[in-house]
Amino acid sequence: MTVQIFLDPADQCFVVVGSALDTRPDxxxxxxxxxCRLFSIKFVFIAPCRDLDLWLRxxxxxxxxxxxxxxxxxxxxxxxxxxxxxxxxxxLTKLKNQMNEYNVMMQxxxxxxxxxxxxxxxxxx
Numbered sequence: 001m002t003v004q005i006f007l008d009p010a011d012q013c014f015v016v017v018g019s020a021l022d023t024r025p026d027x028x029x030x031x032x033x034x035x036c037r038l039f040s041i042k043f044v045f046i047a048p049c050r051d052l053d054l055w056l057r058x059x060x061x062x063x064x065x066x067x068x069x070x071x072x073x074x075x076x077x078x079x080x081x082x083x084x085x086x087x088x089x090x091x092l093t094k095l096k097n098q099m100n101e102y103n104v105m106m107q108x109x110x111x112x113x114x115x116x117x118x119x120x121x122x123x124x125x
Contacts, residue, residue, distance in 0.1 A: 003028045013042040020049040025058035032062045047080035
């Protein structure tokens, strides 16, 4: 069995569960990015992970897909990664940081698109 992504029809949130033995963390992260919405994952349980640090580093890229009240944790003794509830004040800080990152990304994208538009306009002259 590999890592599977399930949609809970009751609340339209996702659950990510499975074994890490036959898959790579970058494959799981890509699946999550392609199937899930931002802030839509309510539960993650992946075990056994041979290299917990690699899995945690790679899955850090899907942090914005976790519900704001969730955080990825690991248990080295069980070689497992799972979601845990976070402190509500930390949740607000996390959400604010994610929104700041989104704003920076959108500003950068706007500057790139504006630069491309200006370059196209100059070429047309």
